[in-house]
Amino acid sequence: xxxxxxxxxxxxxxxxxxxxxxxxxxxxxSARRRxxxxxxxxxxxxxxxxxxxxxxxxxxxxxxxxxxxxFAGPADVAxxxxxxxxxxxxxxxxxxxxxxxxxGMLIGSVLALALTALAxxxxxxxxLLSLLxxxxxxxxxxxxxxxxxxxxxxxxxxxVFVVANAVLWPMAVSLGTGFRTVPAxxxxxxxxxxxxxxxxxxxxxxxxxLPHTIAGVRTGWAFGWxxxxxxxxxxxxxxxxxxxxxxxxxxxxxxxIPNVFAGLVTIALIGIALDLLFTAVERRTVxxxxxxxxxxx
Amino acid sequence: MADTxxxxxxxxxxxxxxxxxxxxxxxxxxxxxxxxxxxxxxxTVRAGETVMLIGPSGCGKSxxxxxxxxxLRPAAGRxxxxxxxxxxxxxxxAVVFQESDQLLPWxxxxxxxxxxxxxxxxxxxxxxxxxxxxxxxxxxxxxxxRHPHQLSGGMKQRVAIARALALAPRMxxxxxxxxxxxxxxxxxxxxxxxxxxxxxxxTVLFVTHSIDEAVLLGDRVVVLGDRPSRVREVVDVAGVxxxxxxxxxxxxxxxxxxxxxxxxxxxxxxx
Ligand SMILES: Nc1ncnc2c1ncn2[C@@H]1O[C@H](COP(=O)(O)OP(=O)(O)OP(=O)(O)O)[C@@H](O)[C@H]1O
Ligand SMILES: [Mg+2]
Numbered sequence: 009x010x011x012x013x014x015x016x017x018x019x020x021x022x023x024x025x026x027x028x029x030x031x032x033x034x035x036x037x038s039a040r041r042r043x044x045x046x047x048x049x050x051x052x053x054x055x056x057x058x059x060x061x062x063x064x065x066x067x068x069x070x071x072x073x074x075x076x077x078x079f080a081g082p083a084d085v086a087x088x089x090x091x092x093x094x095x096x097x098x099x100x101x102x103x104x105x106x107x108x109x110x111x112g113m114l115i116g117s118v119l120a121l122a123l124t125a126l127a128x129x130x131x132x133x134x135x136l137l138s139l140l141x142x143x144x145x146x147x148x149x150x151x152x153x154x155x156x157x158x159x160x161x162x163x164x165x166x167x168v169f170v171v172a173n174a175v176l177w178p179m180a181v182s183l184g185t186g187f188r189t190v191p192a193x194x195x196x197x198x199x200x201x202x203x204x205x206x207x208x209x210x211x212x213x214x215x216x217x218l219p220h221t222i223a224g225v226r227t228g229w230a231f232g233w234x235x236x237x238x239x240x241x242x243x244x245x246x247x248x249x250x251x252x253x254x255x256x257x258x259x260x261x262x263x264x265i266p267n268v269f270a271g272l273v274t275i276a277l278i279g280i281a282l283d284l285l286f287t288a289v290e291r292r293t294v295x296x297x298x299x300x301x302x303x304x305x
Numbered sequence: 306m307a308d309t310x311x312x313x314x315x316x317x318x319x320x321x322x323x324x325x326x327x328x329x330x331x332x333x334x335x336x337x338x339x340x341x342x343x344x345x346x347x348x349t350v351r352a353g354e355t356v357m358l359i360g361p362s363g364c365g366k367s368x369x370x371x372x373x374x375x376x377l378r379p380a381a382g383r384x385x386x387x388x389x390x391x392x393x394x395x396x397x398x399a400v401v402f403q404e405s406d407q408l409l410p411w412x413x414x415x416x417x418x419x420x421x422x423x424x425x426x427x428x429x430x431x432x433x434x435x436x437x438x439x440x441x442x443x444x445x446x447x448x449x450x451r452h453p454h455q456l457s458g459g460m461k462q463r464v465a466i467a468r469a470l471a472l473a474p475r476m477x478x479x480x481x482x483x484x485x486x487x488x489x490x491x492x493x494x495x496x497x498x499x500x501x502x503x504x505x506x507x508t509v510l511f512v513t514h515s516i517d518e519a520v521l522l523g524d525r526v527v528v529l530g531d532r533p534s535r536v537r538e539v540v541d542v543a544g545v546x547x548x549x550x551x552x553x554x555x556x557x558x559x560x561x562x563x564x565x566x567x568x569x570x571x572x573x574x575x576x
Contacts (some may be wrong), residue, residue: 013573047382048450049324133346137326162315190407193402193404193406193407194406195401196376196394196402196407197400197407197408197409199376199394200375200376200394200395200396200398200399200400201421201424201425202395202396202424202425203395203424211420211424212409212553215409215411216409216410218411231518293411296452297410297411297454298410298412298452298453298454299411299457
């Protein structure tokens, strides 16, 4: 960007130089914004902010003298986290939750794929999917938990059902959009190479729909993750082993506040980790191919 | 691709008709019912011949090309390619589309050309080697590993041309392939295409807006009228391939007159 000769469009960062004297070449706006705090690398900026927040947290706990029965400081939480992960008390619930989530997502994805295929292939399927998503999508997915418990009993199947239901609808919507919005020219190119049937789907339609597919899995996972934690909180223990939601509830019952926080932090960390994973997958595929603008993280 | 059987063919345009378009009417079904794009088009393309389609924007040139490619069924008339009717799309009629999103975004330039070859039965290693040769041929040796979104419009168009040429089709269908290029590159690619056609005897149906391009590249020029279009005239421009030949000026004047006439009738007040 050449140094602007006219007044910049945005609000000037510094008072205008006196008229008559040649102004020193102004920094381009982007460079100006990058001065100071903005010039630090993202990781450093975030690290400093995080440290400041934790310090504020510790400061509040020390200064206000809140009862340890309702609030825990970062040091206690960190100790509980380490103990939980080292001793295995947090490991088993985490694995249980992830296993149920994975199973629910798998079933939900397969159903979403089948529904999408039906919807893209037939008019009736299309109408059916539109109607079902319009009816079920606004319903918070934990809301079907009572029904699931009635149908399947107090077991893991009920949880898997709730998660599959949470994942299915947003994913079917994304997949459907993905397949419907494949550019006509792209399909024409495949057809003019003589591709038909499954090969046309595999080599042309599926990769062309990938941006929406990844977005769908991402939304599906986010819905599923919130749903399973909520369901576990309500549901309590399934069989002998409870998940993270149960772990938190259990800790609350025994007024073990640091462990409540440790459970929450674990949930947040897993959420962050999976989000980073999806971002990395997108970077390597659809962003690299220019099929989607890179989302800054 | 130099090993095509037609390589030994005599002067272009003397072979049997490879494509016959007879009384074709075609249009699109929209929310307001059927709208005609082409009212009545008839012309033939003989094996080894290069036939140009020219006419005002929106007159149905791309539509006619889509019919020959097999994407659209004519509402009336018939299209016979190599003795066959009821055409489905296929690699024997490779298409360079007018649209700029005709490359697969998830494949590199090399990948796009190589994939087309593999999809039509060429073994992987040979497909890559052929693809590389053809991309070098359109001046893209430096961009083999770039994805389409990293290429300029003209570069994308050249990848699409390389892809179509690499398939060594019976007939090349090209929809304004040089429209997005600068004068030098266009001149070079026109020259290369003419040489390739001469060498391999490939038959070409070529849509253009440019009268000069039509005269230089074509053996015959099919002039289409306004939408819903009819063929106004088929002008023979075989043998005129140098801009300084007197025939060139004459052919150009003739085409310009035909297209201008079209303009006049189109804009005359209706009575
Ligand atoms: N998919 C479509 N659906 C409906 N109408 C269409 C479609 N494609 C083209 N048309 C109409 O058909 C007519 C012919 O279009 P076509 O693309 O064949 O024109 P063209 O001669 O190739 O024009 P240009 O030189 O601008 O590319 C136009 O009036 C256009 O509006
Ligand atoms: Mg066109």
